[in-house]
Amino acid sequence: MPHGYNGKILRVDLSSGKLTTEEFSESFYRRYYGGEGFVGYFLLKEVPKGVDPLGPQNKLIFAAGPLTGVPVGGCGRHSVGAKSPLTGGYGEADSGGYWAAELKMAGFDAIVIEGKATKPVYLFIKDGEASLKDAGHLWGMKTLECQNAICEELGDTRIKVAQIGPAGEKLVRFASVMNDLDAAAGRTGMGAVMGSKNLKAIACRGTQALSLADPAGVQEIARWIRDNAPVSVKRMRDFGTAQIVDSLNGLGGLPTRNFQLGSIGDADKITGETMAETILAKRRACYACPVQCKREVKVDGPYTVDPQYGGPEYETLAALGSNCGITDLKAISKGNEIANAYGVDTISCGMAIAFAMECFENGLLTEQDTGGLALRFGNAAAMVQMVEQIVRREGLGDILAEGVARAAKKIGKGAERYALHIKGQELPMHEPRLKQGMGVGYAISPTGADHCHNIHDTAYVSMTGSMEDIQALGVLEPMPADDLSAAKVQLVAHYANWIHFLNCAVCCFFVMSLGRVGFERTARLVRAVTGWNTTVFEILKVGERATNMARVFNLSQGFTARDDSMPLRFFTPHASGPLKVALDPEAFQKAREMYYETMRWPNGVPSPGKLGELGIQWAVEDK
């Protein structure tokens, strides 16, 4: 059994209440790694075509990786995966905080949950032992109440809780799985799957130290991360992920009014700098992380925001803020608090509200639909109310809780044109007209529009000021953000493999890339943790394998290359503002084809040879 792992995967059959522990070979671990790789493995093995994402046949996987729980910055993450109720395909989201490290120290690498409990339950894992407990009294609770109740009844305040809020219980299709109150496995609706299984929470407590192949080597890298944070990471600590609001606004890359524009007049009101000067109460970190990019905000009026729920990150500031035409930092913070308390993804939630606002402004929705609410861009109070309605599935919120793709169908009247999603998932807050490589990545990502399954290289280079990792991929000069040349697209594809690897490992993009830990030092960390004599080549193969598995899963569920699309809006430039370019349809199509060629996915389908190389022929043969 490799170091860094426990060698145990917990299987929970909620229908029968049976708990079993499964053990796998070292090859299994080295091949599928953890996180996204485990999610792909179990979905492909166990979730056949046509399974209802919200039915008992769906599986819900919580997966850590070899680096999770290792006392190094960026190594406190886990993935949550299932067939997505939002996309109908590969669903998976990653989260930071402290829960994953606790799971590892409690003796498990992953949890596979199947079936459906007859009544609400929660899972408690402590030092190798797991049990299901009644959650009837917890059902309906917000996340803070629920966490407190669990810690109290189990008599241990050091217990870490991953859980759904009322939104997950009510099957909001973009419900999140929250942990540690402010960390969200937000995307692809994993909270709804958890809700559909009547599973309220997973509480973990562990005291077992992980075995490391080379503890001194691990410590050396931990120290390096602590002592060598580049400017970009220092800004992350000072201003959070919101550090980029100002520069994006200047470039026309700050999503505004449902991506109609790329900048907003009062952007300075929602920058990380402004937050630090006004409502910031504290900086927070994930497990073992010196960066402290997370926020804790305190607002006492006109909204009351409980600092225990953290504070808005960049995605939230843009999704509930500029993209709804709003620069009221307190209102956004309130929206963020509600989202964390009820458990929804702030990105999809904000996008759903922006969509509704555009429908309203164009007469597709009226005050009759909104219950009298003037659901216009810039109406901060209306935004906060809509967040409440969505998480409670009340009024128009009940429709928006289905995600923009389904909501647009329900609304009709051509509302689809305002529904900005790929494969059913709403776009995150990165402007594909500006970051065009990332746009191609959005189209191709197995989870639909998702910034956690691809990331734009140029953004990385410009934020870190370093070409090191790009050069280590064999690309020696920087490439512009709007370049969709063959070389650029292939860089994007290779770089996406790196992101997929990080989701397998499971560790943090901010620390590993923006913090310039970089490919090589990350590989060294894997070596020090596991003892495997690995290389950057192999870790990129791990990421490539994971993304191939996710793609094969989508194909098995009926997806085709046609689903690798981009909303039409992004082929037209902003009506005004600093960014003059849009995606070019022909260049975009060519770039997509080049991405396929790079991956050896003719017509979007992984070639048998590629699957053979990656050792996953079984993924198509089993079907």
Next chain:
Amino acid sequence: MPHGYNGKILRVDLSSGKLTTEEFSESFYRRYYGGEGFVGYFLLKEVPKGVDPLGPQNKLIFAAGPLTGVPVGGCGRHSVGAKSPLTGGYGEADSGGYWAAELKMAGFDAIVIEGKATKPVYLFIKDGEASLKDAGHLWGMKTLECQNAICEELGDTRIKVAQIGPAGEKLVRFASVMNDLDAAAGRTGMGAVMGSKNLKAIACRGTQALSLADPAGVQEIARWIRDNAPVSVKRMRDFGTAQIVDSLNGLGGLPTRNFQLGSIGDADKITGETMAETILAKRRACYACPVQCKREVKVDGPYTVDPQYGGPEYETLAALGSNCGITDLKAISKGNEIANAYGVDTISCGMAIAFAMECFENGLLTEQDTGGLALRFGNAAAMVQMVEQIVRREGLGDILAEGVARAAKKIGKGAERYALHIKGQELPMHEPRLKQGMGVGYAISPTGADHCHNIHDTAYVSMTGSMEDIQALGVLEPMPADDLSAAKVQLVAHYANWIHFLNCAVCCFFVMSLGRVGFERTARLVRAVTGWNTTVFEILKVGERATNMARVFNLSQGFTARDDSMPLRFFTPHASGPLKVALDPEAFQKAREMYYETMRWPNGVPSPGKLGELGIQWAVEDK
């Protein structure tokens, strides 16, 4: 300018006698690296379609790399390249010894030679200065005499000489460029190109230490190599490359009687062990290398072999030995001495003789053709005489000096069936029926059948007992030698990129792979030498770029996928002996296709996207 390089490339126009120094950007060095990469670059840029390999328009490139001359085992190598007179395509061979380190310390990274001198000349390079000198008096000399004459007339015994012997002067199509008397850039006929230019030798003397980014890091790896030699490398020291004769013979993988068989009765007479017990006078090393795999043998009768010419390596023992049905170690040593003294490739030379022997035994050649020689398998004296005839282009030797492909055409009567070559180059001493992955590599290698441009993974694993590098490519379990599955072929292709990288760096396969320096430590060495923050991913890309350039060059000269062939003999098993299998035509064809798919070479042609990724679109656009 990166560390490890001089930043200077010498251009020698032999027609005008003009010498110039060219300087390139850091990107040029990081992209094309050295060795094979430089050869590909200059051939593609400067040698258009249809150029006569033996005419003045051909270019001859001597190229070191970033590691050449670094005081670490395995780092004393260089490449010699040109359009090949044997294949008509990409020609390139690598050599060890001391010459390349001397070139680097003399201030140059490479030499590009063009035109043709009106009379014999040699080039002298000393500490940044280069001059052409008359070689009229050296023309016709054997390599030892010539080296002594140059050292004497320049008054410095520390001068290192790369040179042609009389075989190169006489344009034997598989003439080698010898250096340090026992090291040969043997394959693809580079010595004939040098001869065609009236260039007898390049003498180097340098005293400038190379600049290293991290001298302590370099030293640490040098020490590791010295102190951590695995068993396979210890055997290399004790028994030379001939350490494998015995085990190959047992497996049926020792080429015997022109590859009709895979083992020979008296194999124990030509093993490395026997050599060590009988004629071995001394072990020799290349520059800075603790391994000492090279031999020095002394024979006083019935043949006299001068130890200054070294001793036979494995390839020579098999080519002039078992493959000619011969196990007379002294005769083989004599053949080796003649080959080194006159400058021919012992592999092609031995294969040409074995071909002639099979023709003779089947009546296609008679004693009339051979001047009364009973040119039968097992006739050691006839073998020695044929080596003499070939290097002097006398009698039947004049025909065989053209290589087996041309010789078979001249002989007619269906002699082609005994002419075992790919793209015109004779097979080296690795049995493709046994090492089937290597067989596919032979077919695809840009230089034709060549063990220095691909190597069989399984051989590597079985010789080192280590899966480390294979696992670092993402392949976790060993694969049998006769496996041609999709996964295996892709491993072979990726591993070939590693070999091509070694030819760019330029460093030694034995030390870096058999010596288990391995991917990761080699990348670390590159980092310590150059200061580039490189990774295994990037160094494999460097190898991939080089093999793509070589392939594009071949395509530009008229090659097609049809040239990626395998002689029919290898699809039939040996008539007797331990090895029962042969290549299967269908499996071989499929494997070739899978290799193309892996490389993104549809129909054998690198896709525009692949060239774009590697930054070498210019290679097709310039044409």
